[in-house]
Amino acid sequence: MLLCANHVTRQLILRPSYSGARAWVSRRRDVRRHYSESNGPNIAILGGGITGLSTAFYLREALPSSKITIYEGSDRVGGWIRSTAKGIGSGDVIFEHGPRTLRPTIGLLTPHLIEDLGLAQDVIATRRDAPASTNRYIYYPDHLVRMPMPQAGEGISQVWNEPLFEGIGSALTEWFVSTRPSNLQDESVASFISRRLDRRMADNMVSALLHGIYAGDVNQLSMKSIFPLLWYYEGRYGSLVGSIPSVWSNLRSGMMLGSAREYQSILDRQRKPLGSTLKEKLSRASVYTLKRGLTGLVSALRERLLSRGVTIHENTPISALSMDSATEKIEYQITSAGKSLPQADQVISTVFSRHLANICKDGSGTTLLPSFGETHAVSVMVVNLFFQESDLGMPEGFGYLIPQSIPIDQNPERALGVIFDSCATSGQDSVSGTKLTVILGGHWWDGWTEFPDEEEGVSMARAILSRHLGLNATPTATQATLQRECIPQYLVGHWSRMEKGHQELKQHFKGKLKVAGSSYTGVGVNDCIQSARNLVVDADELAWKDKTGLEEFTGDLRFAEVYFRTRGE
Numbered sequence: 001m002l003l004c005a006n007h008v009t010r011q012l013i014l015r016p017s018y019s020g021a022r023a024w025v026s027r028r029r030d031v032r033r034h035y036s037e038s039n040g041p042n043i044a045i046l047g048g049g050i051t052g053l054s055t056a057f058y059l060r061e062a063l064p065s066s067k068i069t070i071y072e073g074s075d076r077v078g079g080w081i082r083s084t085a086k087g088i089g090s091g092d093v094i095f096e097h098g099p100r101t102l103r104p105t106i107g108l109l110t111p112h113l114i115e116d117l118g119l120a121q122d123v124i125a126t127r128r129d130a131p132a133s134t135n136r137y138i139y140y141p142d143h144l145v146r147m148p149m150p151q152a153g154e155g156i157s158q159v160w161n162e163p164l165f166e167g168i169g170s171a172l173t174e175w176f177v178s179t180r181p182s183n184l185q186d187e188s189v190a191s192f193i194s195r196r197l198d199r200r201m202a203d204n205m206v207s208a209l210l211h212g213i214y215a216g217d218v219n220q221l222s223m224k225s226i227f228p229l230l231w232y233y234e235g236r237y238g239s240l241v242g243s244i245p246s247v248w249s250n251l252r253s254g255m256m257l258g259s260a261r262e263y264q265s266i267l268d269r270q271r272k273p274l275g276s277t278l279k280e281k282l283s284r285a286s287v288y289t290l291k292r293g294l295t296g297l298v299s300a301l302r303e304r305l306l307s308r309g310v311t312i313h314e315n316t317p318i319s320a321l322s323m324d325s326a327t328e329k330i331e332y333q334i335t336s337a338g339k340s341l342p343q344a345d346q347v348i349s350t351v352f353s354r355h356l357a358n359i360c361k362d363g364s365g366t367t368l369l370p371s372f373g374e375t376h377a378v379s380v381m382v383v384n385l386f387f388q389e390s391d392l393g394m395p396e397g398f399g400y401l402i403p404q405s406i407p408i409d410q411n412p413e414r415a416l417g418v419i420f421d422s423c424a425t426s427g428q429d430s431v432s433g434t435k436l437t438v439i440l441g442g443h444w445w446d447g448w449t450e451f452p453d454e455e456e457g458v459s460m461a462r463a464i465l466s467r468h469l470g471l472n473a474t475p476t477a478t479q480a481t482l483q484r485e486c487i488p489q490y491l492v493g494h495w496s497r498m499e500k501g502h503q504e505l506k507q508h509f510k511g512k513l514k515v516a517g518s519s520y521t522g523v524g525v526n527d528c529i530q531s532a533r534n535l536v537v538d539a540d541e542l543a544w545k546d547k548t549g550l551e552e553f554t555g556d557l558r559f560a561e562v563y564f565r566t567r568g569e
């Protein structure tokens with residue numbers, strides 16, 4: 001996926017010619033408007049996180065006459081995106097309590113959104129050749145190991161000498177490993193890597209990578225949902241190495257398979273190229289953020305929506321949701337008041353899918369959406385620390401990840417990784433010093449009912465920094481935030497559960513209840529924005545009325561042919 005995404009940014013043409021993507025495009029030709037200009041639908045959006053806000057943003061464009069209301073259960077919008085400024089002396093330092101950077105290569109839509117909201121000037125980009133991009137570390141077994149950068153042609157000697165890379169030689173024999181049985185519908189990432197390559201690679205490198213994205217367990221996360229292209233290649237060519245000739249030949253003709261999910265964002269980008277300010281900033285960037293943190297995106301979205309007539313109700317958790325079978329309108333209730341709200345023609349849920357399952361029940365209290373009731377999400381503690389000293393003797397780089405193979409007695413704090421923020425997002429703070437983030441918990445805390453408090457979180461983080469980096473200085477400012485159930489986990493079987501969820505939504509809500517967000521098609525900020533756009537892309541067409549948002553899970557995996565070079569170039 002990442003490989004595709006890297007090329008997607010350079011692509012010039014996207015040809016929708018692969019399996020479902022082609023079918024989807026031809027369907028779009030049959031455009032019939034189903035809402036008149038004066039009589040727009042009444043649409044309720046559950047959840048005011050980044051998915052809910054961006055859904056409202058794209059809906060407002062697609063259906064200008066619709067009445068859009070966002071219901072957010074907490075006292076603020078933004079979900080787990082939250083940045084705060086800590087005053088230090090005459091300046092301040094930005095602490096991110098959740099996501100902190102965005103990748104321009106994955107989220108093609110996000111830069112456009114940022115530009116549309118007038119935030120281009122606020123973008124701080126980290127260049128691809130900066131130490132924060134080139135120096136990524138994994139802690140194994142008792143020291144930081146820098147990940148070799150293939151494009152620099154380096155790392156061969158390191159690969160032989162570091163225990164972290166044990167098992168990598170299995171790539172040489174992968175071609176001879178028999179392909180998976182035809183009845184195997186999904187398996188864990190660890191099981192796939194062990195079967196095709198070597199268990200040690202799963203426990204070490206891959207588990208670290210998954211900590212950095214899902215804070216999740218390599219033994220439970222789904223190969224089909226997380227690495228769909230590799231899953232597809234094994235099925236199609238019998239082995240990963242066996243797919244190389246085809247991938248190579250595609251690359252030579254300037255094409256590669258990309259995620260069909262990104263299809264709409266690529267079309268949008270072709271229709272309206274980025275302006276020069278942002279294009280220039282992002283052309284050589286590996287990641288970017290905003291001057292005052294990612295909350296800047298949330299605030300700008302909120303302001304824009306309010307100015308365009310979208311109603312936002314904070315402190316308004318929805319406690320029950322059902323469909324009136326006679327009128328096919330959706331009825332919903334607020335927890336606190338227990339009172340009913342106006343009926344909606346369409347409801348778009350962007351809240352955690354298990355929460356949705358809990359509020360959609362029949363008369364006997366049984367959920368109508370059992371497939372969503374099974375979704376698991378991990379909790380993490382994000383500990384921000386700021387040290388006045390600029391040189392604490394730490395390596396320059398993005399930070400490091402801690403693999404699952406580190407025994408728990410060497411990682412009693414159950415840390416997942418450390419981000420060197422002052423290097424990774426340099427230029428954000430108005431005072432000099434060193435800013436770090438330690439992330440604790442994730443799957444290590446599965447089943448826990450009690451978590452460390454803020455003070456304990458900070459001392460655990462300091463213990464890790466002392467043990468791993470020899471850093472014993474006293475921080476000037478700290479903040480620890482427990483983010484409960486913040487990252488949904490796509491566990492083995494996610495694909496088929498989502499397919500069933502699609503059927504359940506159809507059966508009980510006839511498509512009048514739709515879903516988007518991190519519970520379904522990707523846990524990153526970019527994924528959430530993309531899921532919002534994909535959900536509303538055909539909002540003015542007749543077929544939209546019946547769409548659930550989970551259509552991509554029906555049938556086989558879908559990819560699109562992404563052309564990053566025109567023929568003859």
Ligand SMILES: C=Cc1c2[nH]c(c1C)Cc1[nH]c(c(CCC(=O)O)c1C)Cc1[nH]c(c(C)c1CCC(=O)O)Cc1[nH]c(c(C)c1C=C)C2
Nearest residue numbers: 098099101103211212213215400416417418419439523524
């Ligand atoms: C705050 C903790 C988070 C952890 N994972 C995520 C968050 C918000 C979600 C996430 N992180 C990354 C991705 C991949 C694609 C993307 O959208 O950027 C997702 C969905 C990658 C990533 N991981 C870390 C950073 C700073 C980034 C972004 C950019 C980059 O790759 O340079 C660091 C990190 N995140 C987590 C841990 C434990 C960790 C440790 C170093 C969990």
